[in-house]
Amino acid sequence: MKNSKNLGSTPVLAAFMAALTAGGILLSELGKFPKIGLGTLKIPSAAVGVLLIIIGVVMTFFALFKLQHSNEKSPQTVIYAHVRNPVCLGVFLACTGAILAYGNAALLVFTVVMGLAGAAAQKHL
Secondary structure, three states: OOOOOOOOOHHHHHHHHHHHHHHHHHHHHOOOOOOOOOHHHHHHHHHHHHHHHHHHHHHHHHHHHHHHOOOOOOOOOHHHHOOOOHHHHHHHHHHHHHHHHHOOHHHHHHHHHHHHHHHHHHHOO
16 A cells, blocks of 8 residues: 555644535525625626536545645656646635635625635645
8 A cells, every 4th residue: 555645734624624614505594694795796606616616626536636646755747837736726626616606795804704714724834
């Protein structure tokens, strides 16, 4: 069996983003979080959301595949050359897409919180 590479805090940060997104959507559905509809932007928002989910999932799996199959500690290929942590970026895009597809403008605040938390966590690593 191949030695798996250390992903550091990436799984924790990705799980935090996913839990925050799912929790926000659940609280919104239960009426515990304000639901602000997007009105006429609902359909374009859903389409952009689905696109972001697809891009985020593909980016996450591509980054993990490259990391597992690279001989370097930090591969400098395509996405890794431009983004410090493409796994977290992929999860962030997928979560943002889920919020957009759900269609609650109030939950877009979570996108800002996740982005700031992710950026702060990456600076301290």
